[in-house]
Amino acid sequence: MRKRRTTVKIDWRHHAALLLLRCSTALLLFLHGVPKLFSFSAKVHFMPDFLGLGKELTLGFVIFAEVFCALFVLVGFFTRLATLPLIVLFLYIIFFIHGGKDIAESESALLYLMTSLAILLLGAGKHSLDHYFSLPLR
Numbered sequence: 818m819r820k821r822r823t824t825v826k827i828d829w830r831h832h833a834a835l836l837l838l839r840c841s842t843a844l845l846l847f848l849h850g851v852p853k854l855f856s857f858s859a860k861v862h863f864m865p866d867f868l869g870l871g872k873e874l875t876l877g878f879v880i881f882a883e884v885f886c887a888l889f890v891l892v893g894f895f896t897r898l899a900t901l902p903l904i905v906l907f908l909y910i911i912f913f914i915h916g917g918k919d920i921a922e923s924e925s926a927l928l929y930l931m932t933s934l935a936i937l938l939l940g941a942g943k944h945s946l947d948h949y950f951s952l953p954l955r
Contacts, residue, residue, distance in 0.1 A: 831942070832942040832943040832944055833944075835936075835939055835940070835941065835942030835943075835944075836942055836944045836945075838932060838935065838936065839890055839891065839893060839896070839936055839941060839942070839945070840891055842887075842890065842929065842932045842933070842936065843887040843888070843890040843891035844887075844891060846882075846883050846887035846890075846903070846929065847883065847884060847887040847888060847891065849883055850879070850880055850882075850883025850884040850887060851884060853876065853879065853880050853883065853884075854880050854884055857876065857880070860876060861873055861876050864876045864879070865913070865914060867909060867913065878902070878906070879906060881902065882902040882903050882905070882906040883903075883906070886899040886900070886902045886903055887899075887903070890903070890936060892945070892946050893941035893942070893944070893945020893946045893947050893948070894945070894946040894947060895947065896936060896940060896941035896945060896947055897936075897937050897940060897941075900933045900934075900936050900937040901937070903929070903933040904930060904933050904934065904937065907926045907927075907929050907930035907933065908930065910923065910926040911923045911926050911927060911930065914926075
């Protein structure tokens with residue numbers, strides 16, 4: 818009886834698509850988060866309190882996710898681990914900020930959530946620091 822091999826050959830287009838998805842999502846998030854980083858004291862008054870953690874801690878988490886985790890995703894360093902705070906952030910935006918009712922209001926958060934989930938499931942790809950250093954969970 819012959820064994821069937823189930824290996825899938827992944828060509829350069831797959832890795833190029835992962836690079837494009839990873840970099841475009843991360844760059845847009847980074848550009849969205851940097852103004853919050855530099856105007857922390859002005860933005861903290863408008864930040865809703867998440868689960869009683871306080872406005873400062875909530876804004877700190879948002880900045881951590883949008884700036885630092887986005888940079889990790891951009892260069893492909895601990896990529897899957899870096900997407901977890903992003904997924905939590907977008908779930909927070911969809912269900913707590915927008916109430917999960919109006920899809921039109923949370924449309925961009927839904928798109929970011931879906932791209933973050935895709936990056937989590939697919940990994941960083943060949944063109945990343947994860948692949949270069951042969952890190953686990955790449």
